[in-house]
Amino acid sequence: MKKLILTALSAALVLGMSACANKSGSGASEKELNSKSAPIVTEEELGLRDENLYTEEGVKPVEAKYTKAAPGTAKRFERSYENAPPLIPHSVDGLLPITKANNACLGCHMPEVAPSVKAVPIPPTHFMDFRTQKKLDHLAQQRFNCSQCHVPQANVQPLVKNNFTPGYRSGEEKKKSNLIDTLNEGVH
Ligand code: HEC
Ligand code: HEC
Structure with missing residues (x-):
């Protein structure tokens, strides 16, 4: 019984340490993390306009017909x-x-x-x-x-798909x- 607890403890320790290592950047690569957890969005991909956030090239205003x-x-x-x-x-x-x-x-x-x-x-x-x-x-x-x-x-189409349906x-x-x-x- 004691041995089991110890094993669990050391496993937790090792896990904890690797989590710290990841934070400091020397752990798993972005790609590895990507495959395991939620997808990583890079800074360039942030924003809703489907273009690199750091350039205006290729950015077109949404065509809206009023x-x-x-x-x-x-x-x-x-x-x-x-x-x-x-x-x-x-x-x-x-x-x-x-x-x-x-x-x-x-x-x-x-x-x-x-x-x-x-x-x-x-x-x-x-x-x-x-x-x-x-x-x-x-x-x-x-x-x-x-x-x-x-x-x-x-x-115009919503920038982010959503499933909202209003209730009345x-x-x-x-x-x-x-x-x-x-x-x-x-x-x-
Ligand atoms: C010349 C008159 C006129 C002016 C000026 C006008 N409206 Fe209207 N508005 C209407 C009419 C008439 C309707 C009903 C729809 C129709 O027949 O075109 C309407 C409908 C609306 C509705 C929809 C209401 C509903 O229950 O669906 C809104 C909101 C509205 N107007 C806001 C505005 C705003 C804001 C302005 C100023 C920028 C404005 N209107 C200026 C005449 C006007
Ligand atoms: C602070 C936000 C706000 C502003 C500013 C505002 N409205 Fe509204 N209006 C609303 C909301 C919310 C509703 C729906 C709920 C309600 O009736 O209060 C509404 C409802 C309406 C309706 C529909 C009424 C009905 O019986 O269905 C009309 C017409 C309207 N507004 C016209 C106007 C006009 C014209 C102006 C400017 C003079 C204006 N509103 C300013 C928020 C606003």
Whole structure:
């Protein structure tokens, strides 16, 4: 019995020592490690653009075709998940950048105008101060810069494959948000 424990101990010691040796660089080569454990990503391969990270050669911007449909003629997208900020389905030509003096989005999306131009009204969450939990009689300043959260959609492939599938309470949330109603869910 004692002998067994001793053997196990010395095996652990040897293993421990070789682990240290690896750390200091004199142990197994990168290739050997690669075959045994998780694949090693070299510095050059880091990044998502499939090009050497240390050179700009061969780097092409992703080809993204944004929707050209003018506001009022665009087909709305399904929400990416429940209460995700909806993607902008129409062209934003001439509407960006949003500046302090000029926010074209408001011209169609403020709740009092939206129905007349068939735009989706800015929801009640954007007229609330979440610090004080109080309703405001104006758009919250934090919501002024619409394009900080709402972005135009383009038909591009994800850089990293993922298996995310959104869940919705009912089919309704694919088309509109219900955040104002669900905010206090579970809070008593
Ligand atoms: C000329 C009016 C007009 C302007 C200006 C405008 N929109 Fe729109 N927007 C619409 C209409 C109408 C729709 C509904 C889709 C359609 O008919 O094109 C819409 C849809 C949207 C949607 C999708 C909502 C949903 O529930 O799917 C978002 C997000 C949006 N707009 C954001 C913006 C932002 C951000 C700006 C400013 C950069 C902006 N819009 C400027 C008219 C406008
Ligand atoms: C800080 C992020 C943020 C900013 C800034 C913001 N939004 Fe939103 N917006 C959201 C999120 C998240 C939702 C979905 C949940 C909700 O309704 O609050 C949403 C929902 C919406 C909807 C859909 C409402 C519905 O009933 O389905 C519209 C339209 C919209 N925003 C327009 C705008 C416009 C126009 C601006 C600029 C004046 C703006 N938003 C600024 C995050 C933002």
